[in-house]
Amino acid sequence: MINWLNQNAGFVSVLIFITTLILGWVSGIFKSLMRKPKFKIGIIEGPTFASTFTVGKKHKGFDVHKTAISLYLRITNIGNAPANIEKISIAYHWNITKFNMLWIRYRLLWFWLNEQTVIMDDFKYDFGETIKVYPFLIQKSYIDPSPNKDLYLREGQNAIGVTYFEQDESYGGCFPLTKRERTKVKVKVVDSYGNKFYKKFSIRVVKLEEAKKYNPSFGETYRILKEAQEKSQVAS
Numbered sequence: 001m002i003n004w005l006n007q008n009a010g011f012v013s014v015l016i017f018i019t020t021l022i023l024g025w026v027s028g029i030f031k032s033l034m035r036k037p038k039f040k041i042g043i044i045e046g047p048t049f050a051s052t053f054t055v056g057k058k059h060k061g062f063d064v065h066k067t068a069i070s071l072y073l074r075i076t077n078i079g080n081a082p083a084n085i086e087k088i089s090i091a092y093h094w095n096i097t098k099f100n101m102l103w104i105r106y107r108l109l110w111f112w113l114n115e116q117t118v119i120m121d122d123f124k125y126d127f128g129e130t131i132k133v134y135p136f137l138i139q140k141s142y143i144d145p146s147p148n149k150d151l152y153l154r155e156g157q158n159a160i161g162v163t164y165f166e167q168d169e170s171y172g173g174c175f176p177l178t179k180r181e182r183t184k185v186k187v188k189v190v191d192s193y194g195n196k197f198y199k200k201f202s203i204r205v206v207k208l209e210e211a212k213k214y215n216p217s218f219g220e221t222y223r224i225l226k227e228a229q230e231k232s233q234v235a236s
Contacts, residue, residue, distance in 0.1 A: 035079075035080050035081040036079050036080065036081050036193075036195070037077055037079040037080075037081045037082060037083035037153070037191055037193065037195065038077065038078050038079030038197070039075050039076065039077055039078075039079075039083075039085075039153070039189050039191060039195075039197040040075070040076045040077075040078045040197075041073065041074075041075055041187055041189055041197060041198075041199035042073070042074040042075075042076070042199075043071055043072060043073060043074070043201050043203070044072040044073070044074055044160070045072070046072040046123075046125070046132075046134055046162075046214075047070045047071075047072050047123045047125075047134055047162055047211075047214040047215065048070065048071050048072045048203050048204070049069070049070060049203055049204040049205065049206045049210075049211060050067065050068070050069040050092070050176050050183055050185070050203060050204070050205050050206075051067070051068055051069075051205065051206050051207065051208050051210070051211040051218065051219065052065055052066070052067045052175040052176065052205070053065060053066060053207075053208040053219060055169060057169075059171040060171065062171040062172050063171065064169050064170070064171050065169070065170060065171065065175060066166070066167060066168070066169055066170070066219055066222070067166075067167040067170070067174075067175045067176060068117075068164070068165065068166045068167070068211070068218055068219040069090055069092075069113070069164070069165045069166075069176075069185065069203075070123065070162055070163070070164045070165075070211070070214070070215070070218070071090065071162065071163050071185075071187065071201075071203070072123075072134060072160075072161075072162050073088075073137055073160070073161065073162070073163055073187070074158055074159075074160045075137075075153070075158060075159050075160075075189060076153075076156075076157070076158035077153035077154065077155055077156065077157055077158070078156070079155065080155055081155070082152060082153060082154040082155065083152070083153060083191035083192050083193055083195070084151055084152045084153070084191060084192035085137075085138070085151040085153065085159060085189060085191065086190045086191060086192050087188075087189070087190040088116060088137070088138070088163050088187065088188070088189050088190075089112055089113065089114045089115075089187070089188040089190075090112070090113050090163075090165050090185055090186070090187055090188070091110035091111055091112040091113070091185065091186040091188070092110065092111060092176040092177070092183060092184065092185050092186070093106065093107055093108075093110065093111070093176065093177045093183075093184065094106035094107050094111055094173050094174055094175070094176075094177065095173040095174075095175055095176065095177045095178065096172075096173040097173070106174075107177070110186055111174070112188075113165045113167060115165075116138065116139070116163055116164060116165060117164055117165055117166040117221050118139055118164075118221060119139070119164045119166075119215060119217050119218070119220075119221055120142075120217040120220065120221065120224060121142065121215050121216055121217040122134070122136070122141055122142050122143045122215070123136075123162045123214050123215045124143075124214065124215070125213065125214050126213075134161070134162050134214075135160065135161045135162065136161045136162050136163075137151075137159060137160070137161025137162060137163050138151065138161070138163065139164070166219065166221050166222060168222050169222070176205065178205045181204065181205050181206075182202050182203065182204060182205060183202070183203060183205050184200060184201070184202055185200070185201055185202075185203055186198060186199070186200050186201075187199050187200075187201065
């Protein structure tokens with residue numbers, strides 16, 4: 001073997017060079033494939049709760065109700081590539097007891113609210129001596145008219161803020177299943193590459209009066225928009 005190597009030193013050098021190039025190329029591909037963003041989703045105490053309330057109407061003998069959910073989120077990029085927060089959705093289980101197709105679809109599986117809802121006021125809480133204002137995650141603040149924060153998260157960076165979801169008028173068991181004044185929700189965050197990140201949480205279920213202590217417009221978006229549309233139609 002030693003004699004052969006000595007006699008073919010040139011060939012061995014070329015072979016080592018080519019092998020080094022191939023290994024470097026392969027390792028580069030693996031490194032590029034391994035460079036991916038990864039979002040870690042967490043919730044913070046504050047305006048993180050759900051509320052279901054009746055609206056004073058009936059449909060097929062059932063009380064008509066609405067559900068609104070706010071989450072004070074922290075989203076951290078723990079991956080090794082930057083990405084933008086593109087979309088946030090939330091899901092919950094319906095409060096259905098009968099074993100039927102709806103029970104399978106929305107009690108065992110999840111009912112999704114895929115679009116965030118614009119709310120007409122900022123989230124804040126009066127602690128007596130001070131008032132705590134909670135930033136929005138995506139929506140623009142009414143108190144602070146400056147541009148929205150940068151949602152482009154580099155490695156190790158995070159974004160903190162409130163997201164709000166409001167479901168239109170519903171009836172029957174189409175509201176979050178509640179146990180011991182808490183309900184389970186599932187949050188989905190989509191980044192600019194289309195990657196989806198999920199996290200389940202148990203959050204408080206509160207009365208509308210408690211929710212309005214944090215935001216007087218809680219649960220009012222669809223009503224306000226409907227009234228504005230009716231006024232516009234009358235004026236025209």
